Amino acid sequence: MAEYQRLDVNEVGEVTVVRFRDQKIIEDINIQELGRELFRLVEVENRGKLLLNFSSVDFLSSAALGKLITLDKKVKTHGGELKLSNIRPEIHEVFVITKLDRLFDIKEDEADALAAF
Amino acid sequence: MSEDHWIWQCEHVIPSDTASGRRILGEVLGQLQSRHWRAHDVFGVHLAMEEALVNAIQHGNRFDEDKQVRIACRIAPELVHIEITDEGDGFDPTAVPDPTELTHLAAPGGRGVMLMKAFMTRVQYNASGNRVILEKERGDSRNP
Numbered sequence: 491m492a493e494y495q496r497l498d499v500n501e502v503g504e505v506t507v508v509r510f511r512d513q514k515i516i517e518d519i520n521i522q523e524l525g526r527e528l529f530r531l532v533e534v535e536n537r538g539k540l541l542l543n544f545s546s547v548d549f550l551s552s553a554a555l556g557k558l559i560t561l562d563k564k565v566k567t568h569g570g571e572l573k574l575s576n577i578r579p580e581i582h583e584v585f586v587i588t589k590l591d592r593l594f595d596i597k598e599d600e601a602d603a604l605a606a607f
Numbered sequence: 608m609s610e611d612h613w614i615w616q617c618e619h620v621i622p623s624d625t626a627s628g629r630r631i632l633g634e635v636l637g638q639l640q641s642r643h644w645r646a647h648d649v650f651g652v653h654l655a656m657e658e659a660l661v662n663a664i665q666h667g668n669r670f671d672e673d674k675q676v677r678i679a680c681r682i683a684p685e686l687v688h689i690e691i692t693d694e695g696d697g698f699d700p701t702a703v704p705d706p707t708e709l710t711h712l713a714a715p716g717g718r719g720v721m722l723m724k725a726f727m728t729r730v731q732y733n734a735s736g737n738r739v740i741l742e743k744e745r746g747d748s749r750n751p
Contacts, residue, residue, distance in 0.1 A: 516657060518625055549650070551657050552722055556715035563713065580650040587725045588718050589707040 496524045499531070505607055506537040507600065515550040525557040529564055538570040541603050545576035555590060562594060571595075575603040614642075615682040620675050623668040623693075628660035631678050635689065638682055644745060651726030652687060652743050658719035659691045659739050667693030667737055689741040697736035 498509040508531070512520055531537045542558075558574075565572040575597045577585065585591040597603035615638050621627035635656065639649050660676070668674035674694040681688045706717045724730045729742040 516629070549653060551654070551661070552716070552718040553661065555718060559713055559715050580647060584654070584722065588721065589712060593712055 494527050497527050505539040505541050507541045509543045510547050513548050515554040521553050528561045532564045539607050540572045542574045543576050543600050573603045575600050613681045613683050618679045620677050623664045623670050623674050632656050635680050655723040655727045655741050658723050663691050663693035667695030685745040687743050692738040700732045
């Protein structure tokens, strides 16, 4: 498995569970690298079931949302599934305001998300 | 909207460099936190100011090293006021497509202005669109 700088990647059954090493996902360079690592999981490592656990994230900018949207498109193109979990209330509010809660499958916690695959 | 006596102010001119902008942002957030502004308000100011800075540096000044960004901040007991001015050509904020419309929902960008308006009490652009004023009233719960 590749080494990741911005992600902690683990397997739970068939699901790849990803946690973020950055508490605040805002730096341009970090967002670009984050995007590359997430896309690698889908396009190179062919992970079909991907869960992004946001428990360590307390802030993200709209640029990070853009990377998530692109990731979602790539997952769908590859016939996979993407779910998000453990999003803190303020960040969840951002998803609701931007109506991205309709685009992404967001679950309360990791257990709920894993059960939903 | 009331305006109390300003208890803290700063004014900086920075290069078109997001790291420089974030240092000022951190200074402002630290001031709010030291005055016990609630976490939701601080989050909103953080997000709005982050988006405004990126817009000024990336879209306004296009990361041009010869262009600068002026940041002026003032804090009153119940209000924070932030002005961010870039040296770009400006834009028409009313012409930004609604990112929540179905045709734009999956677009990777275009949400910054919307998020500023959602989390701040007031967002105002100058006529040319290269200066934005962000104001947040303390405890303004505009979102559930």
